[in-house]
Amino acid sequence: MTSFNPRIWNRKLHRWGSIAVALPFLVVICTGLLLQLKKQLAWVQPPEQRTSVHVPTVTMEQILATAKSVPEAKVASWDDIDRLDVRPGKGLVKVVTVDHWELQLDLATGALLQSTYRRSDLIESLHDGSWFHDLVKLWVFLPAAVIVLGLWITGMYLFLLPFRARANKRRVAPSPVE
Incomplete structure (x- = not known):
């Protein structure tokens, strides 16, 4: 042994x-x-856009309406949205869908700044x-x-x-x- x-x-x-x-x-x-x-x-991860607005004035209805207007995001209701990421310092709100699509909207008007597929959540x-x-x-x-x-x-x-x-x-x- x-x-x-x-x-x-x-x-x-x-x-x-x-x-x-x-x-x-x-x-x-x-x-x-x-x-x-x-x-x-x-x-x-899509680069963050910037606007000059630092105080949110966009409504939740405007956010949903803009998200619905982007066909590739496939948003029909709030159920299709995973989260909202508000960045007042950059003047934008990120809308991340359950399908990992990221929409960046202007905090003042709700206008679409960028629409891109987001892979960072999948990679995480x-x-x-x-x-x-x-x-x-x-x-x-x-x-x-x-x-x-x-x-x-x-x-x-x-x-x-x-x-x-x-x-x-x-x-x-x-x-x-x-």
């Missing part, structure tokens, strides 16, 4: 842990990179695993994150091990005779 060697077990855990998290972690890394650049890549749901299913988020992506934390810890241990060994050699080495 072999004895328990922490160095060997650490390496084995590190090796097999990296295999276990390879696919979910690849998804997290790739989507994370896209999310880091979402303000720079219009493909991910891929990033946290909820796009696949809530159970995948909790039973695949969460454990993968815990394993990645363990890989970081074992990796730091493996990185520091040679330094520790050298320090021990210096401490144990006989001092030169004077």
Whole structure:
């Protein structure tokens, strides 16, 4: 019977842990990179328009009417709208539909400033695993994150091990005779 060697077990855990998290972690890394650049890549998230108005005067009825007037947004009622994002400092309100379409409207008139497909919400749901299913988020992506934390810890241990060994050699080495 072999004895328990922490160095060997650490390496084995590190090796097999990296295999276990390879696919979910690849998804997290790739989507994370896209999310880091979402303000720079219009493909991910549409750039925000600006107006000179900083006090909202547009009514909810005007917002809905403008949203309904954009065919690609497919808005028939408030049920088709996921959220409104009011940005008074930029003079606009973003209307995000359940189909991930983003309409940017003027806060004063409700006029359409921009209409574009918004991918950042989809990428975020891929990033946290909820796009696949809530159970995948909790039973695949969460454990993968815990394993990645363990890989970081074992990796730091493996990185520091040679330094520790050298320090021990210096401490144990006989001092030169004077």
